[in-house]
Amino acid sequence: MFQDMTERARAYHHGDLRAALLDEAAAMIAEGGAASVTMRALGQRLGVSRAAAYRHFADKGELLVGVAAAGFGRLRDRLRTVDADAPRSSVERVRRMGEEYVRFALENPAHYRLMYGKEALGRQEHPELREAGSALFEQLVDVIQAYQRSGGIKREDPRALAYVAWSAVHGLASLLVDGQIQGADDVDGLIRQTTRTVLDGMRARPRRGA
Amino acid sequence: MFQDMTERARAYHHGDLRAALLDEAAAMIAEGGAASVTMRALGQRLGVSRAAAYRHFADKGELLVGVAAAGFGRLRDRLRTVDADAPRSSVERVRRMGEEYVRFALENPAHYRLMYGKEALGRQEHPELREAGSALFEQLVDVIQAYQRSGGIKREDPRALAYVAWSAVHGLASLLVDGQIQGADDVDGLIRQTTRTVLDGMRARPRRGA
DNA sequence: GTGGACATGTTGACTTTGTCAACATGCGCG
């Protein structure tokens, strides 16, 4: 009953409208920012009425959560690709992932903003979004654990270290995407410097303070 | 003509409505999030009509930019206080500032989100907001330069280092505020670990890789 | 002083947008 719903939907009036809505909304976000996504405009672009989306999403918020989740999925795939692509040392793996993370944000600024924005916020209970975000984070934890095993990094809680790394790349991505960083003539350099600094700070060695 | 406008306004119908609007909007944001700020509700809370704000702000966006700028001001003051309060070593100064930064965000989540949110975004040309943000950043640059002079830190471009540090604290603050970090039983510990890691990564010492 | 100019505030109205209810339609199954 449920497993063939997708089948039916695909061969229905419009085709898989649900997927089409998510795709089109993402496209609109890329073109004109999240504010340009309007139920009416969205429907028009798909040759469908304004209220059609309500057969697939409870409200606009849920639609946007879906788009955000898809964004996390795309990001995760991209990081996975770059990671598989690079059978280098553990340091390089982590660094590559971090840099690619920021690059993704720069290439999809509005989408990235949505992923961490208030639309998705408060919707944490949403399983789809929660899973998508978690999957991304676990990927980071894995790489960090591998790095730890190779001995180049502190033996602290890998999840805590992952949070630190995530904070750094997410912070940099946010500031860049929001145009807060201005004097950045060399964005790539700044990205590298950020990942390098954080990784250096994680290196295993006797701590002095605290 | 302009310098006495404030004078006049203060003794006018309502008193300094402009300032009252900014304060009340900030209060509403703290209470119910940015979405709860409505021109109508705002006016009601001040015993003023819905359109009254338009005599002081071009549109709702400009009002919110004002609130955001005020937020940067409060944050700057707070960091300044904490910094003056702590005549410790340069490391401690930077660390304290970073930790206080995150704490501010946690105490004023909605306001913090607004400061870096899309309302303020694209309004970068706005002199008020630009100045408020810059002032905050320059403060960070100053502390980092002092740290550099004391010899504990790399002699790289202080602004670049400041961006790295800013990214880390802003990223952590954002993730915490948005509830993305879940398994954080020990938030304070995570904050300390983040500042420590970044500062360690900035320590002056021969680099190995890259 | 007094009248006009200007800043400030109000009210009514319009527009956009999200959303729902009522209705229409097409597909698949008994």
Added chain:
DNA sequence: CGCGCATGTTGACAAAGTCAACATGTCCAC
């Protein structure tokens, strides 16, 4: 074959931002 359900449409409404027209208080020039 016809019923039922998923899907889509249309009309309508409410919330909210915003503007134009109007009202009013203050201050300056005369």
